[in-house]
Amino acid sequence: MEGLSVADANLVMYLHPSKSRNVSQSILRELGSLLFKFNETFDGVLLAYDVNILDKQAKILSGVHPYFGLRLKANLLLFSPKPDMLLEGKVVKLSQESIHVIVLGFSSAIITAENIRGEFKYRTKDTEELFASKSHKRHVIKVGTMIRFLVKSFDEEILHIIGSLISAHTGSIRWLDRHLEEDSEFDRSSMKSRDREWLGDKTVDEGATPMSYDNHIKMSKKRRITE
Structure with a gap:
């Protein structure tokens, strides 16, 4: 389905000193409050996250309320539907x-x-x-x-x-999926019929045996998949 994407984000989270006793839990709680809400910074709705705390020591911010900031690296699963998706x-x-x-x-x-x-x-x-x-x-x-x-x-x-x-x-x-499979099977059957007709016109001197021709088709498919 379109509209889903994964993003790597470098974040800075500011926490109140009262939350310093359990920083990890506080960070998860703050990120959890963003779930299933549209976020302009992420340009999408946050569905899930995996976070890693980069800072070993927090930086204290000066001011009336001395919050401390932590740098985070997070993997975010976002939902951002656009027209025609x-x-x-x-x-x-x-x-x-x-x-x-x-x-x-x-x-x-x-x-x-x-x-x-x-x-x-x-x-x-x-x-x-x-x-x-x-x-x-x-x-x-x-x-x-x-x-x-x-x-x-x-x-x-x-x-x-x-x-x-x-x-x-x-x-x-x-x-839709079943109809697509039926169309694909019809295309494969048509291709095999054309291949048999083509092989019927070949002579033994040209070295195009059914086995070697089938092997060539399989190899071509593998190259297209890997590319």
Whole structure:
């Protein structure tokens, strides 16, 4: 899923002298207070962190309240959705006018009717509300479905996302992944058929036996993966 990133950060944390007895716990508590909130410095929502204290001795700051500063090095997991990014979430509510989604268990998203492509038709089945594709009968979105959608906007203050299902590569993740696998299998089958036809035109003198040709294909695939 897009919108997730890992960042290395060099931080300085200022603590009150009353917290000097247990510095590590105080640092973790301060960082914990930043979780699941948008932070302008990080340009994202902090989801997790791993911190290492660099200073062996703290530097006392002069002033009325003599805070002391510690240098930290932290690895941060950030969530920063931008327009046109692909996100994934679970449908928690659905009506004819909108689809409500939860992303990563904490951020809410809404996809309104005007942002749902015409392929999907709202209907009820056995009192259950759902959006069903008119082109693909098995492509269904209902409560509990994991979907992939595009970001239109993101409200940083309330962590709310406006999403879209206009693009053809959005919808039920299960159906999209299965459809992609079927297309890949079809492409592989077509390629094998073309390979057999090509081999049939070769002569023994050209040294293109089925075994040597298959080995060449496998080696090519390995090079593309490693590159």
